[in-house]
Amino acid sequence: MDDREYMSVALDHAKQGAGKVNPNPMVGAVIVRDGRIIATGHHDHFGGWHAERAALEAAKRDGVDVRGATIYVTLEPCCHQGKQPPCSQTLIDAGIGRVVIGSADPNPLVSGKGVRQLRDAGIEVVEGVLRDECDALNEIFMHYIVSHNPFVLLKYAMTLDGRIATRTGASRWITGEQARRRVHEDRGRFASILVGVGTVIADDPRLTCRLDDREDGGHDPIRIVCDSRLRTPLGAAVVRTAHDVPTIIATCVPWSDDAAKPYTDAGCEVLTIDADDEGHVDIAALTSALGARGVDSVMIEGGAGIAWAALRARVVTKVDAYVAPKIFGGADAPAPVGGVGVATPDACFRLTNTTVTSLGDDLLIEGGVDYV
């Protein structure tokens, strides 16, 4: 196996931290000697051992000697004292001979200094192996660690004629199984999921992560309902399950205890946020409040009003548009993005670095948003 193949194994290990490490990165490590993998590790949960330490501990447990061995790490080893001690020093002390790195760490506390420390200690360092894959895995961390604002994904599924429901409001299902599985994988790695109260009233979604092949179904994101006037039905699935899955109702009015109590009794948090100029929850204020409390990512899953408000507030980092080869028709059947819309084509929101992926019969178009 070559460096890229070992790094790919390290990436697989890193993915085991999905949803459990936020706002930290997912990181995997593989220790190799004489062409054999002698230990592996990953960052398993927030505050836990870093991947390098986890791999070294596995080697120690198995009584294997790591002196002079090569370690493959998907992210540059840290060199600062955080919740965990600096990995660069740990690797030096363990006598590791060579360090192969995927992504550079944009954390200002690390940012190249981890590599320098290793080189200063006489260790051979190779950078950028499978960099694109490693960067993509940690798109959330990379964004949040420098901006302190959450990575916001606007996700929607529409028909070929741009409808997210039929004229009667029915929307189950637009896309097929593969596309829906990907959405659940995203729910598993995002810290939070945001919908408007209209979506709760119309669809009564659970907004949990349900992956068949995971014993626990996957990690559930914090559910957030934008509900300026506290219209969320007390019988809604998100309210009824709020003792099990954290649920925030974001509203604009400082409600009296009496009005908020049924929700807080059910386990929801009622969070008051400033209103925007249309009297709705100000999405930029909401996302920055979430960022301030360590929520590194938000997945917006509906509806059309929230999608427009988030674009208009320029908080959307990336768009995932699923397109099913179906046509609903209907002049009044809803489209994914509502609001007033732009007046001229050149005032559009434009996606950059777009990719198109086939998922069964459906297409997924992904891209960052270029706010110029």
Ligand code: AOF
């Ligand atoms: C991780 N896991 O495997 C690696 C990380 O507060 P701490 O000590 O957990 O440090 C978090 C920082 O450490 C994080 O922002 C990143 O820059 C660096 N590397 N973090 O959580 C890991 N290797």
Ligand code: ZN
């Ligand atoms: Zn570390």
